[in-house]
Amino acid sequence: MLAWSRLAEPEDLVAKGFVAARGGCAALERLASPAPVSASECLPGESLAALRAGLARWAGRWQETDPERDLARVQALGGRVVLDGDTEWPGRLGLLNGGEPFALWVRGPVDLAAACERSAAVVGARAATAYGERIAASIAVGLGDAGATTVSGAALGVDGAAHRGALAAGAPTVAVLACGVDRAYPASHQRLLRAVAEEGLVVSEVPPGSSPMRRRFLQRNRLIAAFSGATVVVEAGWRSGSLSTAGLALDLGLPVGAVPGPVTSPSSEGCHRLLRSGAVCVTGAAEVLQLVDALAPDPVREAPARPHDGLDPVQVAVLDALPLASARPVERIAVTAGLAAVDVPPVLRELSRRGLAARVSDGWRRAPLGPREGAHREWAGGPRA
Structure with missing residues (x-):
């Protein structure tokens, strides 16, 4: 499976079906064989044309694939690989129904499955306003104080503020990357990602050395959604990428919340769009926790007592x-x-x-x-x- 995490892109469902049907080793042996694929090799549901195209596509990376090298590289960073069937494999990944990653490359001292068990994704705009960053950090602090994990994508803006809030609360946070866990992206978050790796988890489905590519960001969003018991969008423009994370969470049957902002702010248009589409309005950590803990009571906010309260x-x-x-x-x-x-x-x-x-x-x-x-x-x- 380590080899396949480099051979195929995360969105390559043909590769995932090919490996799932044959097993990782047998699939590699077939890829290494020079014999052309025939219709008789196709399993039920497989397309001969798609299989031929896939084998040609994967063969292009065959020469650069070295699982032992990748494993040694992540281990040199103090990291590890988590595979389906390991105790650290997050159970909600099964909701991806065939879209599960081949492997998870992980850095950090926290157990991944335990961290994801009670967690919320806090995502939003890269070009966040001070309001968005403040709310994201506040939610993450509240989640941490309640013993819950904050999951995000380590991007600029809302993501970075969420990770910092969790770290400030001394709570675990999970940063899901679209590149190898040995790379800091964005570069300005090098110190932040180092702190997350020391106190929480840095995770990727692509092996060390992999570059951040646009399509990989969209694919990593499904992991952010599947790792989390709920997804909350703090601030997002009309076409923000964080809306894809919310949409994926809804597709997985997981709750989604959105933080309202000023109706005049373009940075909150995406959140208001989500609210009109059925997302839950959340204004703080207590309401996010209510999404994570489905049976939790409504948050209680005490109003300041006034002398005339309670008069008949x-x-x-x-x-x-x-x-x-x-x-x-x-x-x-x-x-x-x-x-x-x-x-x-x-x-x-x-x-x-x-x-x-x-x-x-x-x-x-x-x-x-x-x-x-x-x-x-x-x-x-x-x-x-």
């Missing part, structure tokens, strides 16, 4: 009837509140106990408000007296 309707009516400056007698308060005068004094005493009403020489008035409650005065006070 009669108490609210009396509070609304109290002036802010000059005091009023009980009788006048009762008329304004629409209550019987006899019912008002006990309510005023309760409001006084709560610090909402103050008794002065000529009646009652509202107690002075603190600056935080003053911001909510319109809710509590109603019309001014």
Whole structure:
């Protein structure tokens, strides 16, 4: 399988079917044979023309294929190879249904399967705004604090911010590359990828030395989606590549979330497009975790407590009837509140106990408000007296 990871591109389903039907070694032996392929060799579902084209395509890389050299190169980096059937092989890769990688080249001290078990992909625009990078890092920190892994593609912008957020939280993060794990791409992320390899995982399905090519980025996106329990797009333009990751996750039956942005921002057009298409609106790590943990309760956000919270309707009516400056007698308060005068004094005493009403020489008035409650005065006070 190591040889096939160099012989065939990740999107080559003909190669994957050819190897799956015959086994890696037998497939290599047939590739090495000079005899032309015949129709009798085709297995059910195989096309003779496609098989001939495939053999010609794979033979072009035969001379440069050396699995022992590739294995030695990754081991020199402290890395390893993970194959289907190994305990580190992520179980969700089976969702790819024939599109599984031949092998995974891995650097880092973390168990890959364990890291992917409870994880979320955090992806987005390379040309991210400060808002997008801040939200991506915040989500990754929250995921890390909750014991979940952040998966991303190590690209500029949102991806890099997500990896940095996870590292800042001391949590594992998985960087999935479109090139060999011995290469830093983009070059400006050399230090970041080194840190990920030391504390998390750097993963690729192409062997060491492989170059980052456009089609490999699109193919690596399916691994980001399959590694993760949910995919969240933080910021994306109308045609952002991160939308392909979201689409692949949906195709695999995995949940997808999108972070809303300003409606005037081109950097959030892709997220809004996802939201219109059925993605879940997420605004923080708690809501991402709800996608990852399907049975998790709705996130609870505590609003700051205010003194008038918990008042019953009669108490609210009396509070609304109290002036802010000059005091009023009980009788006048009762008329304004629409209550019987006899019912008002006990309510005023309760409001006084709560610090909402103050008794002065000529009646009652509202107690002075603190600056935080003053911001909510319109809710509590109603019309001014």
